[in-house]
Amino acid sequence: MTSQRTSDGSQRRIALVVAYEGANYAGFQLQADVPTIQGELEKAFNRLTGERARVRGASRTDSGAHALCQVVDLVTDTAHGTDVVVAAMNHYLPDDIRIILASDVPETFHARRSATRRDYRYSIANRPVPSPLLRRTHHAEPVPLDLEAMRTATHSLVGIRDFGQIATAHPRDQSAVRRVFQWDVKRQTDDPDVIVIDCAANGFLRHQIRRTNAVLLEIGKGRLPIHATADALAGRTQQLHNIPTLPAKGLCLRSVHYPEFNHLLKVASYHETN
DSSP: OOOOBOTTSSOEEEEEEEEEOGGGSSOSSOOTTSOOHHHHHHHHHHHHHSOOOOOEESOOOOTTOEEEEEEEEEEEOOOOOHHHHHHHHHHHSOTTEEEEEEEEEOTTOOTTTTOOEEEEEEEEEOSSSOOGGGTTTSEEOOSOOOHHHHHHHHGGGSEEEEOTTTSSSOOTTSOOEEEEEEEEEEEETTEEEEEEEEEEESOOOTTHHHHHHHHHHHHHTTSSOTTHHHHHHHTOOSGGGGSOOOOGGGEEEEEEEOTTTHHHHOHHHHHHTO
16 A cells, blocks of 8 residues: 655654553553553664654543454654564564554544544453453453343443433533444353453543442342442432442453454454454
């Protein structure tokens, strides 16, 4: 593909699809003195090109959270082909971060603002004895869960909803309304002891998924009524303050959707095979 230069012809914008296990990182966003996904990507790109490019991500995943299909973009002067960018960055990156593909994108592309939907999965190992093989990617929950009650409770989460009463520390002067397309609870077909909660929205607030799923788990344990999710959204319950936020290690960003640019990123086809 011919590189797409910015309007003044001096630079090009490249999008990267990135997968990572986030256990060793303090989240996606760059922070001082701690390893982050953004920091590792920028260091690898600097080693490849000598440039100090700033990486923009589709979603600022929490400390310890993972991604199957994070999307980032950056502006660069490099003439390297996208295949070279993938191979060279993977050479410089730690083994728990990988570039899946790279693509030239138009100047108007923005990894966060251009995205219309983000799909996340929260994974739970629901068994009496935790599996040592899942300790970094699944939340261990020994108490049996009533999945039917949890599924019923998710009905109040889908649609245009205000999550300001559930998400933590959301600024009062910013809208907490999000369009939720999906919030499903199911058992893994190949491992019935693993329960996954899939949710998709145009965007998520800080800790929205982990706080909401914590309420669902309390419903599944029989400690809260099915209508607790609806009550929480409406601010009709104080019980949320006593419910711990689920750990980030169970959370994984699985897909980001770009109606205008999916043909360049091949995000949908990559997601379907995983």
